[in-house]
Amino acid sequence: MYKCCIFDMDGTILDTIESLSHSISLAMAHFGYGPVDEAHTKQFVGDGYKKLVERALVYSGDETLSHYEEALLVYEEIFEENCIYKIKPYEGILELLGFLKEKGIKIGILTNKNQERAEECMDTCFESDYFDLIIGDGIGVFLKPNPEGALFMAETFHVLPSECLYFGDTNTDMQTGIHAGMDTVAVTWGFRDRKELETFQPKYIIDHPEKIKYVFE
Structure with a gap:
């Protein structure tokens, strides 16, 4: 689970x-x-x-x-x-996050964006209690695809890497999740296409946030 x-x-x-x-x-x-x-x-x-x-x-x-x-x-x-110029959550993201919160799932953000800018973006688009931890560039962990940030987050949440899903849209993200020993979820609505993501053989490939809900049912 x-x-x-x-x-x-x-x-x-x-x-x-x-x-x-x-x-x-x-x-x-x-x-x-x-x-x-x-x-x-x-x-x-x-x-x-x-x-x-x-x-x-x-x-x-x-x-x-x-x-x-x-x-x-x-x-x-x-x-x-x-940094907040015309930014917005993708369709279905708010609903997925709400669903995960109801299930008691810990939610983290791991980005290569500067920590301060990342927090500004998240504060602009989401209520403050959506995320349990945000890790960006500048807080002392290696950037992705090094898995250090993902593993640190798992440790902070007191969960095993095998109990984590790692979501991303690029080759960098796929490598991060795989190197961390986490099941990876490739999302096709982001910056890279399905063909590139498939080469990393992620555990799941989804084209809408709602498509991952079934694994928690």
Whole structure:
């Protein structure tokens, strides 16, 4: 029986693609580059903002990353102002979270987004008592796909990894859940397609949040 659900944030719990695309496009514009469309942004995110900036620079033509250090600072400043730009929960997420709370399931968020920005996003879209723990970048655990954050969360909740479901929408998330010894749930409404997710052979693949409820019945 599962006692804990750990969710990735961007592309899993929250639709943040407009915020991310808008922010990285503004950062690239600072250096005279064109915008980064949502389709490419979906491919560039998932491994923390430093990788996002690196990939966006290469995409924009800065293959030697001559602007990298400055671009990190520019992006951080821009994203601080725009992290909640047009963000919203995915359809069915609120209902799933309510269902899990009724079942007494522990609920955590594990993201590679900066801790402060992650908390700001969650506070904007959800009531404060939805989540038992939020772990982001900057609190002393390795970023995903390292499983340290997921394992720390399980330990905090006093549950075994085998009693946890790990939800995510990218290859990074699939690796995180697998490395942590947790059953992984690949969601197809996020930033990567079903074909990519299937290569990791997750325990479950769902196309709507309600499709996972049956495992708790």
